[in-house]
Amino acid sequence: MQGLTILSVSLGSSKRDKEAKTELLGVPITIRRIGADGKLYRAVEMIERFAKEVDAIGLGGIDLYLWAGKKKFVIRDALKLVRSAHDTIVADGSAVKNTLEKEQIEYLIEHHPEIPIVGSRILVVSGVDRAGMSIALSQYAKEIIFGDLMFGLGIPLQLKSYKAVTRLAYILLPILTKLPFQLLYPTGEKQEEVKPKYAKWLAWADVIAGDFHFIRRNLSKAMAGKTVITNTTTEEDRALLKERGLKWLITTTPVIDGRSFGTNVLEAGIWALMKHFGDELTETNFRIYLNKLSIKPTIFDLETSEVEGGN
Numbered sequence: 182m183q184g185l186t187i188l189s190v191s192l193g194s195s196k197r198d199k200e201a202k203t204e205l206l207g208v209p210i211t212i213r214r215i216g217a218d219g220k221l222y223r224a225v226e227m228i229e230r231f232a233k234e235v236d237a238i239g240l241g242g243i244d245l246y247l248w249a250g251k252k253k254f255v256i257r258d259a260l261k262l263v264r265s266a267h268d269t270i271v272a273d274g275s276a277v278k279n280t281l282e283k284e285q286i287e288y289l290i291e292h293h294p295e296i297p298i299v300g301s302r303i304l305v306v307s308g309v310d311r312a313g314m315s316i317a318l319s320q321y322a323k324e325i326i327f328g329d330l331m332f333g334l335g336i337p338l339q340l341k342s343y344k345a346v347t348r349l350a351y352i353l354l355p356i357l358t359k360l361p362f363q364l365l366y367p368t369g370e371k372q373e374e375v376k377p378k379y380a381k382w383l384a385w386a387d388v389i390a391g392d393f394h395f396i397r398r399n400l401s402k403a404m405a406g407k408t409v410i411t412n413t414t415t416e417e418d419r420a421l422l423k424e425r426g427l428k429w430l431i432t433t434t435p436v437i438d439g440r441s442f443g444t445n446v447l448e449a450g451i452w453a454l455m456k457h458f459g460d461e462l463t464e465t466n467f468r469i470y471l472n473k474l475s476i477k478p479t480i481f482d483l484e485t486s487e488v489e490g491g492n
Contacts, residue, residue, distance in 0.1 A: 184209030185453045186234070189446045190227045190262070191216045191241025192368040193394070197415065201438035205450055206473060208457060212437065212446055214241065219368035221258055221361075228265040237270035237453040239445030241413075242394075243362050245273035247309040249350030258362040270452045274444030275310070276467055277451075282433050282444075283313030285478045286410075289431065290321060293480065296408060296429050297387055298322075304386035306332045306395040308346040309354065314390055314410070314433075315343045326386070331379045332395040333357075333365050339382070366394070377401060393418065400425055410478075413443045423483040430481040436488075441479065 185208055191197075195216035203210050217224035228238060240262055246253040253275070263271045289296055303322040307329050308315040319325055319342070327340040329349070334357075340346050357365060380401035383389055389396055390410040397418065405426035412434040414422075422430055432441035451470045452462055460466050477490040 184211060185236040185450070185457060186211045186213070187237050187239060187446055187449045187453060188231050188235040189214040189239035189241045189443065189449070190224050190231075191243075191443075192219055192221065192224055192362065193242035194218060199415075199438070199440055199442075201440070201442075203435075203437045206454055206458075206470075208454060210450055212442060212450075214442065214446070216242070219363060221261065224262055225265045228262055232266045232269040235269065236456070237272060237449035238266050239443065239449040240271065240273045241443050241445055242368055243273070243366070244275065244310050245271075246275045247350070247354050247358060248275070248279075248312045249309070249354055250312075250347040252351070254350075254354040254358045256358045256362060270449065270456065270462070272445050272448035272452055274446075274448050276464070277434070277444040277448045277471075278311055279313045280468065281313070281447075281471060281476060282311065283317045285431075285433050285476075286314060286317035286321075289478060289480075296431070296480070298408070301387035301408075302326075302385060303388045303390060304328060304382055306389065306391040306399075308340070308343055308391075309333075309350050311391050315346070318388070318390060319343050322388075326382065328379065328382060328391075328395070331382070332399070335378070337379070366392075383407075397421070412441045415440050419481060419483065427483050430483055432479045432481075434479075435476060436479050447476075 193216045195218050198215055200213045243259050245259040299321045300323045303318050303325045305315050305327050308327040309329055327346045330336040330338045377399045379399050383399055384401040384403040388408045393411040393413050406428045408429040410431045412432045416439050434441050434447050455462055455466055479490045481488055
């Protein structure tokens with residue numbers, strides 16, 4: 182059977198580049214991740230160069246949409262990347278974040294009570310790009326804090342409900358989405374740095390959830406026994422978390438050849454599968470394919486090195 186090729190073009194560091202092979206619904210999939218080292222023009226060039234050679238493109242290290250509840254705002258820099266792909270499918274991972282991640286939190290609550298989510302103190306590093314996860318975790322937390330202002334804008338204020346995130350997002354996102362994306366998110370070599378500015382909030386939390394680069398950059402040394410729920414982690418990332426004493430690492434995307442790829446890769450793969458099988462590229466069909474894949478969270482017990490789950 183003819184396989185599919187998924188290319189993830191990331192604004193992140195090229196040091197995290199990876200190529201891997203897997204299979205989804207019986208179709209061989211080749212995944213390639215290439216980093217632009219924080220340079221938007223280089224990402225545009227890569228997409229223009231490879232768009233006609235691949236079945237779908239994932240946007241890594243940048244979101245196309247940020248969310249205020251059910252309303253989405255387009256990031257201007259990401260739109261430049263989408264346009265450079267012409268007719269090739271482009272995915273930013275938001276469809277996965279708004280569906281699968283919510284369901285996976287509920288799966289963890291039901292099937293893994295040993296992972297201390299219910300009644301815990303939870304930090305979601307950014308709620309505007311993790312709507313599904315934010316809503317689900319809010320239902321079970323003893324206390325919850327959203328770090329959108331801290332980690333995204335460098336403003337030392339905490340938001341104490343997803344409703345507060347949504348209200349603020351309605352006001353700020355029309356402005357922020359027009360700014361250079363590097364002002365909002367670590368790109369290139371900044372993704373490799375650990376420069377804690379808000380580490381005390383990671384130390385405060387029992388569970389830290391959301392974008393891994395925000396988490397990694399602000400890692401506290403006081404992480405013993407804590408849980409991280411994220412994705413896009415490498416073997417080196419897991420070693421770092423284990424060194425800091427974490428107990429649980431849960432990735433919401435499958436681990437392929439030692440690495441959990443971003444939600445953009447999984448989403449791009451699903452859209453490509455739908456086209457491959459001749460189905461319309463609709464949200465309804467996306468949900469059907471996601472259910473067919475039956476993806477479960479991958480659970481790493483960092484203390485014992487045991488791994489469970491995945492697709």
